[in-house]
Amino acid sequence: MFDLATPWWLLILLLVVGLGAGYVYMQRRRHNRALKFANLDLLNSVVPTQRNRLRHVPIAVMLVGLILLTVALAGPQADRRIPRNKATVILVIDVSRSMNATDVAPSRIKAAQQAAKKFADDLTDGINLGLISYAGTAATLVSPTPDHNATKVAVDKLQLEDKTATGEGIFAAIQQIKTLNAVLGGDKGAPPARIVLESDGKETVPDDPDDPRGAFTAARKAKEERIPVNTISFGTSTGSVDLEGDRIPVPVDDESLNKIASLSGGEFFTASSLDELTKVYDTLQQQIGYETRKGDNSRPWLIAGTILVLLAAVGAVALNRRLP
Incomplete structure (x- = not known):
């Protein structure tokens, strides 16, 4: 545990969790729809299983980045000499x-x-x-x-x-x-x-x-x-x-x-x-x-969160040809 200057910013985490849950829900609906109307053998030959798994990586990385940015907004504190x-x-x-x-x-x-x-x-x-x-x-x-x-x-x-x-x-x-x-x-x-x-x-x-x-x-x-x-x-x-x-x-x-x-x-x-x-x-x-x-220690969280969000964007474009 660590001290936060404005912990109420952590309420944004509810939106991040909601975003993750919404993504899982949409993927399941999409999968169920594909099962109803698609030829599975043909689908697997066109879109390999490995590629299907990798396409979820950008959204996962982005969610972690958003969590880190939310903690940065809450103002984590650290002892400074x-x-x-x-x-x-x-x-x-x-x-x-x-x-x-x-x-x-x-x-x-x-x-x-x-x-x-x-x-x-x-x-x-x-x-x-x-x-x-x-x-x-x-x-x-x-x-x-x-x-x-x-x-x-x-x-x-x-x-x-x-x-x-x-x-x-x-x-x-x-x-x-x-x-x-x-x-x-x-x-x-x-x-x-x-x-x-x-x-x-x-x-x-x-x-x-x-x-x-x-x-x-x-x-x-x-x-x-x-x-x-x-x-x-x-x-x-x-x-x-x-x-x-x-x-x-x-x-x-x-x-x-x-x-x-x-x-x-x-x-x-x-x-x-x-x-x-x-x-x-x-x-x-x-x-x-x-x-x-006690002093502000949000910079490391801000840097890490920003880097992960950028990596998520790059990964989404590279794997899915679109942003997450």
């Missing part, structure tokens, strides 16, 4: 010291910058894109704007700092989205919004992610505001950084990032290389940059 002309996306990138680990070449932060810039390049033009970085605190580097180049410029200037306050990054993103929505006329008429959070480690400020300013609390707030948080766990389990001469292990923390996504209604992704990270961003760009809407 079209670029969004309005939406808000906030990139939230972890700039804690652990992002300096080189388990991802050339380093986690350098790879993150490259992938984020490509994401900004590929994102649909009508989407407002913003950028927030966070370490011990969150900083709004770019407020949501359709000028994606502003985000690319800011990404190049990211600087590493101490600590990891994931919750502050999410809260800052929520605030930016709400501020933009207020400018656009309030939350009811606001375009869809999404947060894309990229991090490699566990939150260190505060100690408990369920703290009022913690990551899990922020994720619940995002859920309340209907703003999904898609999280990207970036790095490997063997990552480490050099801090004041000591080699400190900084494995990725998939568990907490997965829970943030789950609590907010978003999706969780992992990436352990630049290529994988780029693929994740490509997936997000397809999800965020496009929306699925």
Whole structure:
């Protein structure tokens, strides 16, 4: 089954069925009349059985063509992916010291910058894109704007700092989205919004992610505001950084990032290389940059129906020397 914009056009199918039934009725009458007055042996020698069967093909093809044209008139609908002309996306990138680990070449932060810039390049033009970085605190580097180049410029200037306050990054993103929505006329008429959070480690400020300013609390707030948080766990389990001469292990923390996504209604992704990270961003760009809407899908039906009707006409002329 499929959706139809104007299904009442299907009533024409009754006429098509009537036309087919009328043709069968006329053929039977014609056959019965021939049986009464014709010499069957002579008739079969003049008009072979094979030719008698073929002469019915054009009308059958025409009837199928008329059915397809009738469906086209009814306006069949199909899902179509079209670029969004309005939406808000906030990139939230972890700039804690652990992002300096080189388990991802050339380093986690350098790879993150490259992938984020490509994401900004590929994102649909009508989407407002913003950028927030966070370490011990969150900083709004770019407020949501359709000028994606502003985000690319800011990404190049990211600087590493101490600590990891994931919750502050999410809260800052929520605030930016709400501020933009207020400018656009309030939350009811606001375009869809999404947060894309990229991090490699566990939150260190505060100690408990369920703290009022913690990551899990922020994720619940995002859920309340209907703003999904898609999280990207970036790095490997063997990552480490050099801090004041000591080699400190900084494995990725998939568990907490997965829970943030789950609590907010978003999706969780992992990436352990630049290529994988780029693929994740490509997936997000397809999800965020496009929306699925019902649209007219009558063209294939119209083309097929027209072709069959034309073939029926050609076949009728070729076989019967007349139109069906």
